[in-house]
Amino acid sequence: MKHKLLLELPEILETDALVIRKYRREDGKQYNDLFERNNNRDLLKEHVDEATEITTTEKAEIRIREHAAEWEARTRFVMGVWLKKEELYIGQIWIEPKNWEVPSFELGYFLDDGYQGHGIAFVAAKRSLRFLFDELHAHKVMILTRDTNEKSWKLAERLGFVREGHLRECGVGSGKRWGQYHYGMLVGEYRTKQKGTSQG
Numbered sequence: 001m002k003h004k005l006l007l008e009l010p011e012i013l014e015t016d017a018l019v020i021r022k023y024r025r026e027d028g029k030q031y032n033d034l035f036e037r038n039n040n041r042d043l044l045k046e047h048v049d050e051a052t053e054i055t056t057t058e059k060a061e062i063r064i065r066e067h068a069a070e071w072e073a074r075t076r077f078v079m080g081v082w083l084k085k086e087e088l089y090i091g092q093i094w095i096e097p098k099n100w101e102v103p104s105f106e107l108g109y110f111l112d113d114g115y116q117g118h119g120i121a122f123v124a125a126k127r128s129l130r131f132l133f134d135e136l137h138a139h140k141v142m143i144l145t146r147d148t149n150e151k152s153w154k155l156a157e158r159l160g161f162v163r164e165g166h167l168r169e170c171g172v173g174s175g176k177r178w179g180q181y182h183y184g185m186l187v188g189e190y191r192t193k194q195k196g197t198s199q200g
Contacts, residue, residue, distance in 0.1 A: 001137055004074040004100055009135050011071075013127050019082040020093055020124055022071050027080060028061025030089035038114040046173050047149060048110050077136075081111070081124050090115045093128050095136070104140040105132055109155075121155055129159065133190050140186050146171070147179040156183040160193050 044051035067078040091111035145152040161183035
């Protein structure tokens with residue numbers, strides 16, 4: 001496998017309805033706007049650090065540029081999710097390398113509450129898996145999610161991930177204890193699933 005810095009990676013992933021891409025300069029305003037609408041800041045605060053850390057357009061723009069630098073260094077791959085037709089920013093996908101020798105990666109996501117329940121997160125995550133296995137040559141992809149975040153772990157299972165572990169009551173927030181589910185998908189499982197989809 002090529003050295004990570006020599007990988008030629010697409011910076012835009014598309015589906016029929018979505019554009020998923022590396023952040024660019026001036027995306028900060030849309031980034032901050034997402035947290036300001038649909039009660040997203042409050043709903044996401046326990047799951048997404050940015051919900052409490054990003055409170056101004058300036059802070060959002062700094063974070064955007066940090067993500068762009070991480071992409072170039074291959075330390076993280078953070079992408080925004082836009083509705084293609086409306087050109088509206090509605091969420092984020094992030095991919096974190098865990099071990100380049102395997103290679104293994106963690107996949108994470110969040111979506112504007114106003115656009116949940118329409119299959120958008122599933123489509124965005126599914127397209128990201130193609131990027132992971134075909135472009136980053138992942139051997140394994142993981143999703144880590146709180147056991148109290150039913151939407152997140154049900155999405156992992158719908159995507160075909162296998163629940164590999166459950167860390168019980170390992171954290172606390174807002175006076176409530178939560179555990180963490182660990183999900184994994186191997187490249188062979190992904191290829192088998194793709195083959196089954198294409199034949200179905």
